[in-house]
Amino acid sequence: MDNNNAQAQSVYESICSLCDDLEFVYERHDDELYITLTITGDDIPMRMGLFVRADRDLVRLLSPMPFKVSEDRRAELALAVAYANYGIIDGSFDYDIVDGAITFRMTASYIESILSKELFKYMLFVSSQTIDRYNDKFLMLSKGMITLEKFIESEKE
Numbered sequence: 001m002d003n004n005n006a007q008a009q010s011v012y013e014s015i016c017s018l019c020d021d022l023e024f025v026y027e028r029h030d031d032e033l034y035i036t037l038t039i040t041g042d043d044i045p046m047r048m049g050l051f052v053r054a055d056r057d058l059v060r061l062l063s064p065m066p067f068k069v070s071e072d073r074r075a076e077l078a079l080a081v082a083y084a085n086y087g088i089i090d091g092s093f094d095y096d097i098v099d100g101a102i103t104f105r106m107t108a109s110y111i112e113s114i115l116s117k118e119l120f121k122y123m124l125f126v127s128s129q130t131i132d133r134y135n136d137k138f139l140m141l142s143k144g145m146i147t148l149e150k151f152i153e154s155e156k157e
Helices: 003-021 071-087 117-142 148-156
Strands: 026-029 034-039 046-053 058-068 092-096 101-109
Touching: 003 026, 003 034, 003 046, 003 117, 046 117, 058 117, 071 092, 071 117, 071 148, 101 117, 117 148
Parallel strands: none
Antiparallel strands: 026 034, 034 046, 046 058, 058 101, 092 101
């Protein structure tokens, strides 16, 4: 095993160990070096994946929203996602305006460094808080239950 793969394996095992410490129920994908889990927030359950990329010395957390935005609402959601991203300190929402998919993404590089369980805990908890803050607002906007103006106003509070 070369050094990149050995370091990636070590990072992956550290993520799994943290999930064990936190007593999370998660699925290991040992060959691909990623885990999946679901975290329950205030409303919509958040499905997350933590992926270790040996080729990039990177850990990537991805959490797709469990809905797609209908075509007639995609322009409004593009503005809402941009507005939300402007205020987010760490991580961001990726939005595919073609198919209406929204995914939260956070990354951490381990190039010439050692990442601790505390960083992975930070990634999980900050991502959860951020996603939980926006997932229901994005869903309500996509369903026409709130307007873009109402979304923006709620951000100012």
